[in-house]
Amino acid sequence: MSVHKKAKRVTTQVLLDMKSRGEKISMLTSYDYSMAKIVDQAGIDIILVGDSASNVMAGHETTLPITLDQMIYHAASVIRAAERSLVVVDLPFGSYQGNSRQALDSAIRIMKESGGHAVKMEGGEEISESITRVLSAGIPVMGHLGLTPQSIYKFGTYVVRAKEGEEAEQLKKDAILLEKLGCFSIVLEKIPAHLAEEVAKSVSIPIIGIGAGGNVDGQVLVAHDMFGITQEFSPRFLRRYADVSTIMNDAVKGYITDVKSGDFPNEEESY
Ligand code: KIV
Numbered sequence: 001m002s003v004h005k006k007a008k009r010v011t012t013q014v015l016l017d018m019k020s021r022g023e024k025i026s027m028l029t030s031y032d033y034s035m036a037k038i039v040d041q042a043g044i045d046i047i048l049v050g051d052s053a054s055n056v057m058a059g060h061e062t063t064l065p066i067t068l069d070q071m072i073y074h075a076a077s078v079i080r081a082a083e084r085s086l087v088v089v090d091l092p093f094g095s096y097q098g099n100s101r102q103a104l105d106s107a108i109r110i111m112k113e114s115g116g117h118a119v120k121m122e123g124g125e126e127i128s129e130s131i132t133r134v135l136s137a138g139i140p141v142m143g144h145l146g147l148t149p150q151s152i153y154k155f156g157t158y159v160v161r162a163k164e165g166e167e168a169e170q171l172k173k174d175a176i177l178l179e180k181l182g183c184f185s186i187v188l189e190k191i192p193a194h195l196a197e198e199v200a201k202s203v204s205i206p207i208i209g210i211g212a213g214g215n216v217d218g219q220v221l222v223a224h225d226m227f228g229i230t231q232e233f234s235p236r237f238l239r240r241y242a243d244v245s246t247i248m249n250d251a252v253k254g255y256i257t258d259v260k261s262g263d264f265p266n267e268e269e270s271y
Helices: 012-021 033-041 068-079 098-116 125-138 149-155 165-181 192-203 245-263
Strands: 025-029 046-049 085-090 118-122 141-146 186-188 207-210 218-221
Touching: 012 025, 012 085, 012 118, 033 046, 033 068, 046 068, 046 218, 068 085, 068 098, 068 125, 118 125, 118 149, 125 141, 125 165, 141 165, 165 186, 165 192, 186 192, 192 207
Parallel strands: 025 046, 025 218, 046 085, 085 118, 118 141, 141 186, 186 207, 207 218
Antiparallel strands: none
């Protein structure tokens, strides 16, 4: 039986076993109880309470505005639904870049107040001290390299990262460093597929890609994007598995029609 099917609860060790057996890892975002329940019951391995909640839930242009308190609120809602998945929570912008003490305090708040199982932090060498300190408290850390949306104002655009030699070399070094520090996995976002494949082969921890090609250990998407709830975002790497926004739009129109015509509620729907 596959490691995925056998596991009652996905742990960081289960993910390592999956990589070593060549079993791909599935990961999706969720920010609330109802969505997390659907995603968990369908059998996803990892739920990411991503700071993309800043875009998807709150309508901000970037992930920068979301606060630690807001991330804890989202994560606590997801945790109440997740019976089997490993729940990873993003440390939001400004909650860990100050120094390693700040990073530890923020990670502890997430673990204590939301019940999340691990945190994700964007960056490599430049945040190594903070990663080490969070890990030293027994908190599992997932890394995030390549396009790191919390640095969008440094990059200037959301184009593919690490296409050039120097940036690609730094990314490879950072991935090896994150493994050495003790991260249990790394997300690689929007980088060339050949580079992601090379990184996945160079480390024994699982590499989860988003816009990083198919030759990595797993994939992550923003659930609202793959369900077709969000419509304005259509990058090349996104596959839509449903058109939920059309289904919801039709349902709302049907409801409006029935309310206006007096067809809803009928006798059976009344007391
Ligand atoms: O916040 C998020 O949803 C993410 C994924 C895109 C990996 O970090």
